[in-house]
Amino acid sequence: MTGKGLVYLSGILLVLVAVVAIYIIAVNSFKKTKKYKMAYYFLLPTIMGMLIIHLLPILQAIWMSFLDVEKDTLTNYLTAPFVGFKNYYEVLFNKNSIIRNGLMYAIRNTFWYAVLVTAGQIIFGMIVALLVNREFKGRSIARTLLLFPWVVPTYVVGFLWGFMWLKNEGIINVILVDILHLLPSKPDWLNGPLTLWAIIIPTIWRFWPLSMLMLLAGLQNISKDVYESADIDGANAWQKFWHITVPLLKPVWAVLILFGMIYNVYSFNIVIMMFGNGGGFPGKYGDLLMTNIFRNAFIGMHFGIGAAASVILMIVMVILVIIWYKIFGESLTT
Amino acid sequence: MKKVSLLILTLIFLVSSIFVSCSKNKNQQKTKSNESQQVQLRIWIMPNSSKPAEDLNEILKPFLEENPNIKVKVEVLDWGAAWTKITTAATSGDAPDLVQLGTTWTSLITGMNALLPLDDLAKEVGGESAFVKGLWTYAKPVFSKHVTSLPWIVDVRPLYYRKDVFEKVGIKLDDIKDWEGFKKALEKIKKANLVIDGQKVAPIGYPGKNDWNVVHNLAPWIWMAGGDIISEYGDSVLLDSPQTLKGVMYYISFVKDGLMPKDYLEKNTAQLSVEFDQGRIATWFEPTSKYIYLNKPPEQGGASNTIGAKNYGVALPPAGPAGRILFLGGSNLAIFKSTKHPEEAKKLLKFLTTDIDAQIGYFQKCGLLPAYKAAFNDPYFTDDPIRRVFKEMTEYGKAYPSVPYWAEIETSVLTVSFGDIFEYIKLTPNDKINKKDIAKILKDAANRIRNIIAKDLKEHPEHKAIIDSLKAAQQNKVEAKANTTKK
Numbered sequence: 150m151t152g153k154g155l156v157y158l159s160g161i162l163l164v165l166v167a168v169v170a171i172y173i174i175a176v177n178s179f180k181k182t183k184k185y186k187m188a189y190y191f192l193l194p195t196i197m198g199m200l201i202i203h204l205l206p207i208l209q210a211i212w213m214s215f216l217d218v219e220k221d222t223l224t225n226y227l228t229a230p231f232v233g234f235k236n237y238y239e240v241l242f243n244k245n246s247i248i249r250n251g252l253m254y255a256i257r258n259t260f261w262y263a264v265l266v267t268a269g270q271i272i273f274g275m276i277v278a279l280l281v282n283r284e285f286k287g288r289s290i291a292r293t294l295l296l297f298p299w300v301v302p303t304y305v306v307g308f309l310w311g312f313m314w315l316k317n318e319g320i321i322n323v324i325l326v327d328i329l330h331l332l333p334s335k336p337d338w339l340n341g342p343l344t345l346w347a348i349i350i351p352t353i354w355r356f357w358p359l360s361m362l363m364l365l366a367g368l369q370n371i372s373k374d375v376y377e378s379a380d381i382d383g384a385n386a387w388q389k390f391w392h393i394t395v396p397l398l399k400p401v402w403a404v405l406i407l408f409g410m411i412y413n414v415y416s417f418n419i420v421i422m423m424f425g426n427g428g429g430f431p432g433k434y435g436d437l438l439m440t441n442i443f444r445n446a447f448i449g450m451h452f453g454i455g456a457a458a459s460v461i462l463m464i465v466m467v468i469l470v471i472i473w474y475k476i477f478g479e480s481l482t483t
Numbered sequence: 484m485k486k487v488s489l490l491i492l493t494l495i496f497l498v499s500s501i502f503v504s505c506s507k508n509k510n511q512q513k514t515k516s517n518e519s520q521q522v523q524l525r526i527w528i529m530p531n532s533s534k535p536a537e538d539l540n541e542i543l544k545p546f547l548e549e550n551p552n553i554k555v556k557v558e559v560l561d562w563g564a565a566w567t568k569i570t571t572a573a574t575s576g577d578a579p580d581l582v583q584l585g586t587t588w589t590s591l592i593t594g595m596n597a598l599l600p601l602d603d604l605a606k607e608v609g610g611e612s613a614f615v616k617g618l619w620t621y622a623k624p625v626f627s628k629h630v631t632s633l634p635w636i637v638d639v640r641p642l643y644y645r646k647d648v649f650e651k652v653g654i655k656l657d658d659i660k661d662w663e664g665f666k667k668a669l670e671k672i673k674k675a676n677l678v679i680d681g682q683k684v685a686p687i688g689y690p691g692k693n694d695w696n697v698v699h700n701l702a703p704w705i706w707m708a709g710g711d712i713i714s715e716y717g718d719s720v721l722l723d724s725p726q727t728l729k730g731v732m733y734y735i736s737f738v739k740d741g742l743m744p745k746d747y748l749e750k751n752t753a754q755l756s757v758e759f760d761q762g763r764i765a766t767w768f769e770p771t772s773k774y775i776y777l778n779k780p781p782e783q784g785g786a787s788n789t790i791g792a793k794n795y796g797v798a799l800p801p802a803g804p805a806g807r808i809l810f811l812g813g814s815n816l817a818i819f820k821s822t823k824h825p826e827e828a829k830k831l832l833k834f835l836t837t838d839i840d841a842q843i844g845y846f847q848k849c850g851l852l853p854a855y856k857a858a859f860n861d862p863y864f865t866d867d868p869i870r871r872v873f874k875e876m877t878e879y880g881k882a883y884p885s886v887p888y889w890a891e892i893e894t895s896v897l898t899v900s901f902g903d904i905f906e907y908i909k910l911t912p913n914d915k916i917n918k919k920d921i922a923k924i925l926k927d928a929a930n931r932i933r934n935i936i937a938k939d940l941k942e943h944p945e946h947k948a949i950i951d952s953l954k955a956a957q958q959n960k961v962e963a964k965a966n967t968t969k970k
Binding site: 220221223224226245247250251311312315316317337339340341423424425426427428429430432433444445447448449450451 | 562697746749895898899903910942
């Protein structure tokens with residue numbers, strides 16, 4: 150390890166020691182916590198892990214967003230010149246800034262992408278969960294096989310679907326037009342407005358098994374007695390679904406919505422692989438925030454500006470999480 | 484409270500013991516290396532061939548026999564991850580001894596002050612004149628006082644054509660020497676409406692925005708029309724010049740005039756390369772590595788059994804109004820400053836970049852041409868008609884300006900704007916493709932590039948001074964030449 154590396158490592162370790170020390174002192178000082186002191190000690194390894202994996206990089210990114218870290222100053226890294234809110238100005242107000250090239254398109258695309266993918270994977274996951282929740286032969290094999298898309302790496306999904314969307318030879322157009330005759334002509338999925346669908350559909354395909362798995366677990370937790378009572382009261386299938394299944398699954402919806410929104414806003418692999426294996430351009434209908442920031446900020450080595458853009462996005466996401474908690478917080482605790 | 488203090492003390496003990504063990508390890512390593520005198524060099528390369536590490540190890544055999552005290556560990560980086568890994572290595576100092584750098588990366592990594600100056604080695608091997616024309620700009624970037632890398636492998640893109648198609652339609656190679664003749668030849672192929680072995684043959688093919696070669700594909704047509712992206716020293720923008728527009732319009736006229744199926748614009752280089760192999764494209768531009776692929780049997784991952792491979796020929800791309808100017812890319816080899824074995828690293832670098840057998844041997848493995856000029860005097864290149872064309876190609880190469888902001892211009896501006904052009908022509912009916920719309924995209928891109936350059940020159944007044952001195956030196960050279968001619 151180099152000298153610089155050792156300095157960084159020692160810095161990180163000292164911060165961790167300080168945090169652990171504060172944590173232990175806090176646990177010992179508060180009367181209320183004394184009752185569960187042992188439990189807090191057991192939580193310590195997890196808290197340490199979270200600090201290393203999440204908090205330190207976040208703090209580093211926030212600090213970096215106030216620094217002029219770019220190609221000339223990269224070797225200084227976290228000791229690069231302090232520039233205050235200049236990087237935030239570049240992202241938010243300077244129309245000529247390199248980060249703004251196509252940023253508005255990327256924001257629009259990311260919004261629709263996150264909303265539609267999250268909705269799609271939950272709806273599709275729910276339909277399949279209801280189907281495999283019934284008793285039938287080979288149910289466990291079917292459940293296992295249905296998880297298949299979930300185990301395919303996202304970059305492979307992007308690469309393969311890139312082939313499948315091809316206008317003439319692509320399997321999707323062949324099925325839609327040549328075999329099923331559902332459309333009068335073959336649509337152009339990889340150029341123009343349809344590009345957004347070309348990235349939404351594979352993402353739903355990749356992630357719906359997770360939704361299905363969680364919703365299935367939720368369905369199995371609902372007592373059969375509730376449905377039997379509804380039967381006695383003369384409720385039909387739709388009424389049972391709407392008045393029993395949907396409300397009782399609310400905590401699962403809540404978690405899926407949260408995970409879906411966060412994961413999809415930060416989506417990167419599928420898009421980057423589908424359009425030129427990382428070297429191409431998804432176009433103004435396919436570019437997402439992450440691919441935009443990656444191209445404009447990180448390839449161009451404007452790390453400070455990239456960090457500022459990421460911090461702004463993080464703040465937006467925190468606001469969304471607060472709104473989410475206001476809507477779903479109660480259902481989670483009940 | 485005693486327990487708490489005990490816990491904190493234990494943690495501090497743990498941290499200090501990690502440091503002690505780290506420094507102990509370091510000392511032990513030093514002693515060991517002194518004892519054995521063995522030197523292990525690490526080199527990072529990209530997947531240049533199908534078995535990158537194995538192939539390079541084979542090339543290295545004579546070097547290792549001659550230098551028994553040196554061992555070389557070849558580590559392969561994926562092109563996608565390489566940029567991040569190399570810049571991180573340059574920043575942290577935790578780097579290998581040698582590294583392969585894409586030609587357009589050398590300037591930026593040099594600017595990070597992470598590479599070992601190689602002026603002495605460069606002089607020893609013959610300097611600029613020892614390597615393929617144009618490559619030296621990457622070895623000694625515009626704003627660098629030192630040579631920081633040596634050219635290793637060269638990427639040029641010849642024209643692959645179908646001999647049988649040319650024969651059937653009555654096209655000779657002399658007919659496609661310039662743009663006008665090339666266009667006429669393509670029109671002839673279109674008119675012939677050929678179906679060979681069940682495959683309809685399109686006159687030409689090239690990829691659109693979903694490809695990683697968009698800028699490299701379009702740049703030569705801009706240069707050959709007399710235009711450019713930025714000036715030689717990178718201080719002014721020429722992307723919105725009328726000549727540049729002329730070059731772009733000529734290139735997209737292949738689509739506009741129906742000489743290429745529009746659907747090709749949604750494909751990438753790899754997909755279209757297969758189209759050529761399968762016999763669906765008559766003319767196609769691709770790096771020289773295609774030649775190795777076309778001659779390899781399928782069981783070794785090649786395509787020698789395909790229609791394309793059985794009927795292909797290789798020619799120089801047609802010359803434009805400003806002459807024949809071709810894309811020149813490839814990779815250089817550099818040594819990180821952090822190396823503990825600079826002398827051994829230089830020895831290895833010298834071997835890989837200037838040993839004729841190593842240069843030719845590596846071409847046979849990966850298909851990218853030698854950068855060392857002397858290699859082209861070998862009968863391997865002079866006796867074979869196709870490889871003679873490759874040799875000739877190197878005389879027309881043009882490099883991008885080797886300035887630290889090129890990567891940003893290429894990725895953030897050109898990839899996007901050229902991508903927009905291809906998306907526009909893909910979605911617009913051929914008769915409605917408008918020169919003005921293309922000009923507007925180029926104008927916007929040019930303004931973005933102007934901002935990038937202005938920002939750099941504002942932040943680095945020394946760059947402006949270097950550019951001025953380079954221009955003055957060039958002017959003096961021109962004047963001196965003119966005087967000599969007069970005399």
